Amino acid sequence: MPLTLNNIATQGKHGSAMMPIIQGVGRAAIEISAVLRGAVFRGALGQAGGENVQGEQQQLLDVLSDEIFLDEMRSTGFVCAVGSEEQEELLVIDEYSHADYLVLVDPLDGSSNLDVDGPVGTIFSIVKRKTANTERPHVSDTLQSGREVIAAGYVLYGPSTMLVCSVGEGVDGYTFNPATARFELSHGDMRIPASGGYYSVNESNADQWLDGMGAKLEHLKSETGLGMRYVGAMVADMHRTILKGGVFLYPADSKNKTGKLRLLYEAIPMGFIMEQAGGKAMSSGIEVLDIQPEALHQRVPVYLGAGKIVDTLLG
Ligand code: AHM
Ligand code: MG
Numbered sequence: 001m002p003l004t005l006n007n008i009a010t011q012g013k014h015g016s017a018m019m020p021i022i023q024g025v026g027r028a029a030i031e032i033s034a035v036l037r038g039a040v041f042r043g044a045l046g047q048a049g050g051e052n053v054q055g056e057q058q059q060l061l062d063v064l065s066d067e068i069f070l071d072e073m074r075s076t077g078f079v080c081a082v083g084s085e086e087q088e089e090l091l092v093i094d095e096y097s098h099a100d101y102l103v104l105v106d107p108l109d110g111s112s113n114l115d116v117d118g119p120v121g122t123i124f125s126i127v128k129r130k131t132a133n134t135e136r137p138h139v140s141d142t143l144q145s146g147r148e149v150i151a152a153g154y155v156l157y158g159p160s161t162m163l164v165c166s167v168g169e170g171v172d173g174y175t176f177n178p179a180t181a182r183f184e185l186s187h188g189d190m191r192i193p194a195s196g197g198y199y200s201v202n203e204s205n206a207d208q209w210l211d212g213m214g215a216k217l218e219h220l221k222s223e224t225g226l227g228m229r230y231v232g233a234m235v236a237d238m239h240r241t242i243l244k245g246g247v248f249l250y251p252a253d254s255k256n257k258t259g260k261l262r263l264l265y266e267a268i269p270m271g272f273i274m275e276q277a278g279g280k281a282m283s284s285g286i287e288v289l290d291i292q293p294e295a296l297h298q299r300v301p302v303y304l305g306a307g308k309i310v311d312t313l314l315g
Contacts, residue, residue: 006019012168033161080092100129105123200241213249281302
């Protein structure tokens with residue numbers, strides 16, 4: 001019998017507590033992937049007509065994915081609140097406001113790929129509340145550094161649907177098997193290769209990058225001869241970076257002076273996974289996981305990849 005998501009219960013100090021929540025992520029992923037596959041037939045592609053708190057146009061599928069994810073977190077009974085890239089405020093699950101865990105989520109990452117049938121993903125992390133469970137969970141419960149994250153992961157909606165996660169003891173990838181309707185362990189103990197692979201960045205922004213990043217990337221290219229790949233969906237770009245090696249970066253630029261990617265929904269969970277896969281996760285002069293978050297929707301520059309390659313890039 002292949003191992004399924006139940007395998008998480010056997011891992012680390014927190015595996016058994018995390019397993020039902022990650023099972024909930026798995027159910028959300030199955031529903032979201034079904035919605036994505038049928039979207040064109042239901043007229044569900046395109047803009048929802050609103051903006052999220054970041055001032056970005058929400059797509060209908062962003063909104064639907066957010067609803068599905070929240071619903072599945074509620075159904076676990078172990079989640080007291082969810083912080084979502086698509087919601088301005090922390091969403092408290094009233095029925096379970098006494099529960100111990102909060103989940104942070106980017107329900108549909110890379111949604112600009114939807115119009116071209118390109119890959120998209122879901123990114124999540126799980127923290128334990130700081131407030132007493134007799135109190136209502138508070139936004140301060142979400143402002144925990146990556147060193148306090150208990151579990152994190154992502155779902156990649158590509159040719160297959162894969163759930164990649166870590167409870168702090170390495171990284172495992174589970175692929176959804178339509179024949180058994182389960183996520184089955186397909187990529188045990190994922191480790192980033194120490195050398196080779198690709199650099200992955202939106203290089204059209206190079207002349208606007210801050211911190212001398214243009215020259216630094218040129219130096220990396222001449223030192224390593226790395227090839228280049230860029231999907232424009234962080235989950236897909238990170239997944240390839242972990243499996244094939246190299247570095248994924250989104251530096252600060254003159255438009256996004258503190259970077260584009262969100263600390264709590266993108267940088268910390270992906271930084272956690274990258275470190276657990278044996279790689280390095282840097283922001284500007286600090287490891288991503290050491291950053292103390294100050295706001296729910298804070299943005300930071302990110303440099304995630306194999307240790308030596310990140311060091312060569314950042315100098
Ligand atoms: P989203 O969460 O609103 O989809 O935005 C995040 C995405 C990442 O998936 C991706 O790495 C990045 O934005 C791409 O940005 P750009 O189009 O500027 O290269
Ligand atoms: Mg995103």
